[in-house]
Amino acid sequence: MPVVGDYERLAQSHLSRAAWDYYATGSNDMESLRDNLRAFRKYLLRPRILKGISRISTETHLLGYRAQSPLCISPSAMQRMAHPDGELATSRAMAQFHSCMVLSTYSTTALEEVIDQGNPHSSYWFQLYLYQNRPVSAELIRRAEVAGYRALVLTVDTPMVGRRLADARNHFKLPPPWRLANFPDDFQILTASERAAREANGPQLADHLSNESLGNRSDTSLTWQSCLPWLRSVTRLPIILKGVLTRADAALAVQHGCAGVIVSNHGGRQLDGVQASIDALAEVVKGAQGQLEVYFDGGVRCGADVFRALALGARAVFIGRPVLWGLAANGQKGVEAILHELQSELEDAMRLTGCATLTDIQAQCLYRTGYPIPSQL
């Protein structure tokens, strides 16, 4: 019965140093990355006994779409570096969960191919970075709509790429033959003269993670006023903000008509020193006031972590690195094994706490260490 940690070790043995570092590490001192995992341990599970739970249902609804499980897949860039089947393997692996996969803008499989060759039972959302060159973003959105993506996930914690020290030391580049498949031309985001200079130096991918190259093309001047009305002018898809950590921003997301937010600190890869994602969840749920769907990612490594996030108010829980570990270890089968293990562990936690459905998983199922037990529990 291998668990996520076993796949992590296997993945490390399969990957090059640079690929492993890109997937596994975070920014600066990686405090937030470590904290993401550690913080879960503060929330202890409180079982209710003798509740006669014979059947468990993990069914839920995500933007109106009926999912068999609250386990979904976070957007992770460059999955073919982990396994040649990359994003296709990930997408096929989630078929029986009827849940949701978010595809990264920096996918190494074209967004159309992921849906065409994926599985018909899942909901696909497209993750977006907005570029200074807006027509490039508008074209990506148009393609995502035509292909059948059901929502846009705008990542709002990455106006610049975090200081990823290992990637800088490794001079990290996406290794050939893999390419950022959503861009027909790798350097579409560059100006014509920059492109000519690149081409003169031979066909190569820029070091996409450096702020001097692609990161710099992201629109760092984005504001609530400049990006949401623009997005709405080019799409009717629901908009979800990924990277919300405060009550105030959750309330603004409501005001600006967003359909959802993902509580996330980008797996500790962006601003180091921010609070653990799980510690921000209850605050964001308050800010959302039931007006939009609140999802969660960051540091989920076992079913009990999924349970904790649900108890703190998440409607769905997105899995990041563990999917990459499964993919690197054994392609589609590896991702399936990861999802099955997390699902079984979640069901065990539900059975043993006395929760038959996801709506039974409430705040009173947890006790936060260091805090008095509230009198109503």
Ligand SMILES: Cc1cc2nc3c(=O)[nH]c(=O)nc-3n(C[C@H](O)[C@H](O)[C@H](O)COP(=O)(O)O)c2cc1C
């Ligand atoms: C290798 C890697 C690539 C990522 N690429 C993206 C991306 O392209 N877009 C995005 O919004 N988030 C990206 N993320 C962040 C994830 O969506 C997610 O927030 C994070 O992985 C959650 O933390 P965890 O993996 O430790 O659970 C990436 C994360 C990793 C590890």
Ligand SMILES: CC(C)CC(=O)C(=O)O
């Ligand atoms: C190309 C990167 C900005 C993708 C990303 O979001 C990440 O590596 O965390």
